[in-house]
Amino acid sequence: MCGIVAVTGYRKALSLLLDGLEKLEYRGYDSAGIAIVNSENKELVCNKSEGKLINLINKVGQKEILGTVGIGHTRWATHGKPEVKNAHPHLDSSGKVAVVQNGIIENFLELRNKLEEEGIIFKSDTDTEVIPHLINKELNNLKKLNLEDSGSTLLIAVRNVLSDLEGAYALAVLWSDAPDSLVIARRQAPLIIGLGEGEFICASDTPAIVDFTQTILPMEDEEIALLTPLGIELYDSNNERQYRNPISLKCSEQVVDKKNFRHYMHKEIYEQPELTQKWIKNYLIKNSESGLIKVNYSFDTNFLENIERIQILACGTSRHASMVGSYLLEQFAGIPTDVFYASEFRYSPPPILPNTLTIGVTQSGETADTLAALSMEISRREDLKDELCKPNLIAITNRPDSSIGRQISNVIDISAGIEIGVAATKTFFGQLLSFYGLAITFAQIKRSKTDDEINQLISNLENLPPLLKELVDQHNEISEKLAHDFSDIKDVIFLGRGINYPIALEGALKLKEISYIHAAGYPAGEMKHGPIALLEKKVPVISIATPGKVFEKVISNAQEAKARDSYLIGIAPKCDGTEIFDYLMPLPLSDEWLSPLLAVIPLQLLSYHIAAHRGLDVDQPRNLAKSVTVE
Ligand code: F6R
Numbered sequence: 001m002c003g004i005v006a007v008t009g010y011r012k013a014l015s016l017l018l019d020g021l022e023k024l025e026y027r028g029y030d031s032a033g034i035a036i037v038n039s040e041n042k043e044l045v046c047n048k049s050e051g052k053l054i055n056l057i058n059k060v061g062q063k064e065i066l067g068t069v070g071i072g073h074t075r076w077a078t079h080g081k082p083e084v085k086n087a088h089p090h091l092d093s094s095g096k097v098a099v100v101q102n103g104i105i106e107n108f109l110e111l112r113n114k115l116e117e118e119g120i121i122f123k124s125d126t127d128t129e130v131i132p133h134l135i136n137k138e139l140n141n142l143k144k145l146n147l148e149d150s151g152s153t154l155l156i157a158v159r160n161v162l163s164d165l166e167g168a169y170a171l172a173v174l175w176s177d178a179p180d181s182l183v184i185a186r187r188q189a190p191l192i193i194g195l196g197e198g199e200f201i202c203a204s205d206t207p208a209i210v211d212f213t214q215t216i217l218p219m220e221d222e223e224i225a226l227l228t229p230l231g232i233e234l235y236d237s238n239n240e241r242q243y244r245n246p247i248s249l250k251c252s253e254q255v256v257d258k259k260n261f262r263h264y265m266h267k268e269i270y271e272q273p274e275l276t277q278k279w280i281k282n283y284l285i286k287n288s289e290s291g292l293i294k295v296n297y298s299f300d301t302n303f304l305e306n307i308e309r310i311q312i313l314a315c316g317t318s319r320h321a322s323m324v325g326s327y328l329l330e331q332f333a334g335i336p337t338d339v340f341y342a343s344e345f346r347y348s349p350p351p352i353l354p355n356t357l358t359i360g361v362t363q364s365g366e367t368a369d370t371l372a373a374l375s376m377e378i379s380r381r382e383d384l385k386d387e388l389c390k391p392n393l394i395a396i397t398n399r400p401d402s403s404i405g406r407q408i409s410n411v412i413d414i415s416a417g418i419e420i421g422v423a424a425t426k427t428f429f430g431q432l433l434s435f436y437g438l439a440i441t442f443a444q445i446k447r448s449k450t451d452d453e454i455n456q457l458i459s460n461l462e463n464l465p466p467l468l469k470e471l472v473d474q475h476n477e478i479s480e481k482l483a484h485d486f487s488d489i490k491d492v493i494f495l496g497r498g499i500n501y502p503i504a505l506e507g508a509l510k511l512k513e514i515s516y517i518h519a520a521g522y523p524a525g526e527m528k529h530g531p532i533a534l535l536e537k538k539v540p541v542i543s544i545a546t547p548g549k550v551f552e553k554v555i556s557n558a559q560e561a562k563a564r565d566s567y568l569i570g571i572a573p574k575c576d577g578t579e580i581f582d583y584l585m586p587l588p589l590s591d592e593w594l595s596p597l598l599a600v601i602p603l604q605l606l607s608y609h610i611a612a613h614r615g616l617d618v619d620q621p622r623n624l625a626k627s628v629t630v631e
Contacts, residue, residue, distance in 0.1 A: 001076040001625045002088075002102035003027040004191070005208050006172035008182045009199020009229050013070030018057055020201065020208035021072045025053050026420055026619075026626040027102075027204060028076025031087035032056040035098035036070035037179045044098050044176045048087035052620070068199075068229075069180055071172045073100035076625040079108070080125030089174075090129040092136035093120060096176045099135070101128040102204055103169035103189040104630050111164065127167075134161040135173060151181035155226040155233070158183045162224065168368060168630070172202060185224040189629050190366050190403055193217040193225065193232065195246055200227045205366075205627065206249055206401065207418060217246045218401065249401075258420075263618040265421030265514070269604050270476075272429045273468035275416050276597075279433045280462055282415065293458050294444070295437040299410040303392055305445055307357045310337040313345050313373045314361035315628070317424040317509060318431060322361045323502035324596045325435030331499075332439045332457070332593065334448030342373040343631065349373075352381060354388035359438075360395045363419065363427035364627040365402025372631060374407060396434045398427045412437070421619045422626045423513045425604050428506065432597060436461060460594050467588055468601065475602040476609075478585055482569075483609035489540060492517060493531065493566075494603075495524040496544040497554050503544055503596050507603035514611040514621045524550075524557035535564035542606075543581070544599045545572035548592025555580060571599050 003024025007016045013036045021032055033048030033056065045065050049055035053074055073088035080086035089098040105111070108127035111134065116122065120133050138157035147153045154175045168188035175181070184191060184202050194201040194209035194216050201212045209216060219225065222237035234242040261267035285296040310329055312322040319339060326337040338350070342360075346369070360374045374393070381391040395408040398416050405411050414430030440458060443449045486492075492511060496504030505521035512519050522531050524543065535541065541561040545554040555577045562568050562580060570581030573589045585602040587595070611618045 001028050001078070001627060001629045002204070003074040003208070004100050004102050004170055004172055004202070004204045005072040006070070006100070006182050006184060006202040006227075007199065008069045008180060008227050009196060010068055011199060012065075013067050014060065014063070014065045016201065016212070017070050017072035018053070018061065019211065020203055021053050021074050023207035024204055025074050026422055028074050028625040029053065029620050030077045030082030031075045031084065032073065033087045033089055033100075034060065034070055034072040035089040035091070035174055036065050036067035037174060037176050038065070039067045039179070042176050042179050044091065044095060044174065046089055046091060046098060048084050048089075050082060050084045050087065069174065069182060071098060071100045071174050071182070078104055078630055079127040086124045086126050088128060090124060090126065090132050092132035094136055097132040097135050097139070098174045099128060099132045099171055101131060101169050101171040102629060103171075103187075104167045105130060105165050105169065106167035107165070131161060131165070131171065132173075134164065135175075139175065150175070150178035151226050151228055154178045154181055154183050155224065158185060159224055159235075159239070162187075170204060180228045182227040183224065184219070184227065186219045187222055188368065188371065191219045193219065193227070195232075198229050200229075200232065202227065210249055214249045215246045216249055217244060218406070220406070263421065263608070263612065265423055265425060265608055265618050266612075268419055268421050268426045269601070269608060270472055271417065271426050272601070273465045273472060275426055275430055276433065276468055277465040278415060279430070280465070283433075283437050284458060284462065293455070295441045297410075297412065301441065304357070304441065306355050307335065307392060307442075308355040309353060310335055310357045310359060311350070312337065312339045312359045312361060313342040313370055313377070314339065315342050315367055315369050317428050317506060318361040318363060318367075318370075320502045320506040320509065321428050321431035321435065322359070323505070324432055324499060325361075325438065327499045327502070328435055328439035328593070329442060332449060333442035334446050335442055340373070342367065343369040346373040346376050349377065349380070352384060352389050354386070355392075356389075357392045357394065360393070360404055360408060361397075361431055362395075362404055363398045363414070363416075363424055363431065365395070365397040365399035365404040366627045366629050368629050368631045371403055371407060374404070396431055398430060419626075422621055422624050423510055423607075425510075429597070429600070456591070457593055460591050464594070464597065467598070471588070471598060471601045472605070475585060475605045479602065479605040479609040482583070482585075482606060483613040486517070486540075486610045487613070489517060489538065491534065491539045492519040493534065493539060493541045493561075494519060494521040494544075495527065495541060495554070495557060495561075496521065496599075497524045497550040497557075498548070499592065499596055500544040500546060500599055503599045503603065506600060507542060507607070510604055510607035511610065513624060514607055514618050515614060515616060516622070517610070524554050527557055528560060532560065532564065535561055535566045537565045537567070539566055540569055541566040542569045542571065542603070545570055545578060546587065546592060546595035546599060547573065547575065547589065548595065551577065571602050
């Protein structure tokens, strides 16, 4: 949440900052701002606008702001409303220190009260504003020491202030008395340095860097750095200078291109068949001698043999994918599996059990709740010093270069390519595929299914791409038409059971996120225990009914809704039983194991077309951000 960009070098900072912020706008779009050290008079020039970046671009885009050192920010509001006064950068009272921050300073109130007692007047409601004031105070103290180098002075001042801050942050600081210097620091929030020649860019995420350089240095937790056009000084929390080799960006995966689609989300839904094809090629590998197909991981999987139970930590859409995963791991591979809201797990974890695999699932790899829950789990298990209870870990992510990739070495890369639409679609699909892979691996290890059953699932997955392609085309047309019927709808109920219950939850979440229509997903059998009271003519019920274990039950539950006058939409194949639906969004007849991968497509497209039909900002829905880096 919130995007930070900072540059120092020889090129004009303004356009570099605006370009970088544009690539980070998915992280928040409540306000945007920049501060640049004017290279002529060495004063800070700060500009901010409420709302999207375009407002800032309209304000400063035509201005001639001279200066090669600057910081920029695109905000997702936590403390303080999305108003100009709360937009970053925040300045100290002298107007010489500017700070952009991503994260939350948990003890800001205490710090603010103290500063106010000392006579400092605050201009915003944010937690961030304490930082420039504290830095200015430190700088005034350090001035008495007459340090020669102003960049190093700023570094010391920031470091001293950081020791007083509680919470998580990534920040960048400018001081007009050190006009070539930037100080950046991170604690539990991402920050990456891009290395150019005689110039550096620092950003919350790689898309802001990729057009600038392919060489990056991701900062580690608790590190602080001084950047000038001459180089980087990087220090750890013990003030030890750090020397690390930079790494290369895989730029093809960072390219942001909408092609001919009106919205990124639409394009990303269309990319799912190709993603599946790529996943099959990368992950389902036939052994040339035995002829057996195994799932191909980039890490040694021997440790999986001893696993007796699995716990999965995730949030939002990633949690829904994990619920399908849990169903597959229990019902197909026979391993007891629990899924937890990462935000709940951290504060109420279950008792530690031996031989447990913990899987962290996050498309961004930066979700603070998930990272914090994983850290807690790793440290409580390490503290036990019991070999059977040691942490066994896997991360499923679209960003192996992210914080989770640094936290956990066993990474399943979903390789979905960068997802710009804030509402997750293709990364959800990639997470599902990863869970099919894990279920196959565990079924092979545990012999929970016969070879024939396992091979059947593999072959069904291999046959999926053309089916998906047809489904996307077909449902794009159907959903576009159906979207008109949702013009006045205020509530929608989604029903599913068994393997498709999480898909009902995901359908409801997608609709809420981008169309702002209230929607709720239920296991179809639960309706009669309460939610059925909501049903009436104006509350459509969308029911996923795929032949298998619970098909007849789902149809009966749909009957109950129909008896209450609800308009019934079926996500179901055309077969006996599905004539009950007022409107059928047809699925091909398929094996039940595969059904979530099919059923989710019409739901994604329907949400998309309803929101697009309402003229809403599909890719950047209100109040949301793609990377949720605060707890
Ligand atoms: C929904 C959505 C969110 C995320 C959630 C977790 O469309 O995008 O619900 O799924 O914030 O994000 P990640 O997967 O990055 O951990």
